[in-house]
Amino acid sequence: MKLAVVGGGSTYTPELIDGFARLRDTLPISELVLIDPAAERLELIGGLARRIFAKQGHPGLITTTSDLDAGVADADAVLLQLRIGGQAARLQDETWPLECGCVGQETTGAGGLAKALRTVPVVLDIAERVRRSNPDAWIIDFTNPVGIVTRALLQAGHKAVGLCNVAIGFQRRFAAMLDLTPADIHLDHVGLNHLTWELGVRKGGPEGENLLPQLLARHGQAIADDLHLPRAVLDRLGVVPSYYLRYFYAHDEVVRELGTKPSRAAEVAAMEKELLGLYGDPALDEKPELLAKRGGAFYSEAAVDLAASLLGDGGSAVQVVNTLNNGTLPFLPDDAVVEVQARVDRTGPSPLAVPRLDPLYAGLIAHVTAYEDLALDAALRGGRERVFKALLAHPLVGQFDLAEGLTDRLLAHNKEHLAWA
Template sequence: MKLAVVGGGSTYTPELIDGIAGRRSTLDVEEIVLVDPDAYRVETVGSFSQRLLEHAGHPARVHTTADLEEGVDGAAAVLIQLRVGGQRARRSDETFPHVCGCLGQETTGAGGLAKALRTVPVVLDIADRVRKVAGEHTWIVNFTNPVGIVTRALLGEGHRAVGLCNVAINLQRTFAGLLDARVDDVRLVHTGLNHLSWERGVLVDGVDRLPELLARHAEFLGEQVGAPVAWMRRRNVVPSYYLKYYYAHDEQLARQRTEPPRADVVSDVEEELLKVYLDPEQMTKPEQLTKRGGAYYSEAAVQLVHALTAAGPAEEHVVNVRNGTTFPFLPEDAVIEAPCLVDADGATPIPQQPVEPPYAGLIAAVTGYEQLALEAARRGGRDRVADALLAHPLVGQYAKADRLADDLVRINRQFLPWARG
């Protein structure tokens, strides 16, 4: 089997390669093509990735190219992990909303919208070209943020796409360690959207162990996700750590104004990693990679690709998929993040108990914003940008939405063809 990774020059691509190297018996990969226009980065990452595989005794070969059509031709699955504008654009996403007293973040709020506007047209162009070269049956696994909006764009154009995030698998591993349980025995009742989710149950052998987790480990979990212990116990829930941007907005904003942007930290880590990857004696995944983010990305991605490309029984994974009737308070074409049964035919959400009002209300509000964000990304227009910002719970005021829309368009003009005319 051939896999293609678009954005293969990313410094966390070796995480994916390390995961493939460890799944030789279940994922029959013979060729991995890293596609990236940055020749220096992709060659550096590609050479190191080949050494990782060889050191693990895996027979797959790694190739690199800047030619998308060459890279995806014959691929069974194409993984997309892009950052349009690089860390410089990310730094802007994390800082420009501060002028209006709004939180800056690369996947939510005004910063998340900026990233969506830059990213959606690029990913759709890539997906169209993949379909022409590799065929309509090739799976697209989207790891590009904002995952929910980008995946909704792909599904809206009829692509065979599934969105993936590492939040759920990270929590699954955390819970398994705290419960002294096998990871594969832990199932999550994961509810919500990408970067807007709650764990409403933690099932081990069919028994919900969430009350036990909160009774014994709420302090630790609260530190991990940025939530008050009393609230988690009262609601019997563990939120994603992205919920702190909603539930503790002012505190997070104050912290952002006193700490360096995450983009600066990641840029330093990436520079360090590239130096490590250049060392021909480096044969294993370096410790510095843990600072890059994306914990367990490799495991989640490899397991998902296996489920989508193998002929075996369906596997359970938390992924981003079309809502259908899973959450009746959302449009059917909305994209949710939920436990699904995944096989070669795709991902089918597992039915959940009705979603309580404290979560359903926020899910519905952000879904409405995501629909407007997608319209702005597809059709352009400053006013569509302002309308999307006004609908977002982290903005939600006329004056702020208008000011942020003007700033967003001005700062990102080079990435928005409709804004350059």
């Protein structure tokens, strides 16, 4: 089995390598190719990756290349983990929206739109090159904004599944709180990428006992603290929102906070510099503890589980993925991309049935889906007016003057990445 990682020079990659090494019985990789144009970073991370495999006794071959076409040739699956423009672009995404009094964040709001505009054309070019040489390969997208990027891939006819680590993070956290194994926990996880709610926490499977009321009664304050939301929000909703919902439920508070502290991009850039220094140590043969602060917790486990189901021997497993709606949420178009539990096998994901959603959640999902429609149109066809309309449609913008000011700033800060600008 051959896997290729596009963006293999990311500081995330050792997390992925560690999972591949530990879980080799689940996903028996014979060859892993790390692909990245940043040759110096790729050399550092490739060396560490080989040492991690060697320490854990993994027999697989790890190679590195800057040649995308050569790297993806004959791959059974291609993982995408890209950041177009690097941390410098992320810093801008987190900064200029604040000038208009809007949240500055890399996947939510105006910053998320900027990232989509930069990313979608690049990902589609990569996917087309994969398809030309290797049409049977699965594309697993971890590149944000995952929902919009995955929709672009599926709309273009690619064999693609989107992946996020929010659900697996909740699964691991809730299992520890309930003194259960992660395999015992099934989440009623519903929504769009970075706009999801845990409507149930079930023991043993989709039909199991719902332990969510018990979980909130015993651990509601700890969960609320993790989400940086008041405990009363969880108690009144009776569900656990993704931490990205804080940008909606406490938008103005978040904007005030972001204006008084260093940006996350600046923190990550400093962390990446330190990580790359660690990765260059020839004695290092495991992922360093600092990597846990970088983000992407449990990404490797989620990626292994998904790849194993897509490439396995005919079995299936239930996992949270980003995939076509196809009636799962009846108030959305079939070609929308939703993030839900699905049964995954070699044919791809088949979403599980979702109960009728409360309008409190369905309304916001529908609103953000409409924004994503317009965002994808802007990413595919360009044009200032399309960018403006996407921003005007976003529930965190929604005002003419705000959308105008944000459009001007987005275009000014992203000219080098937008061919049409």
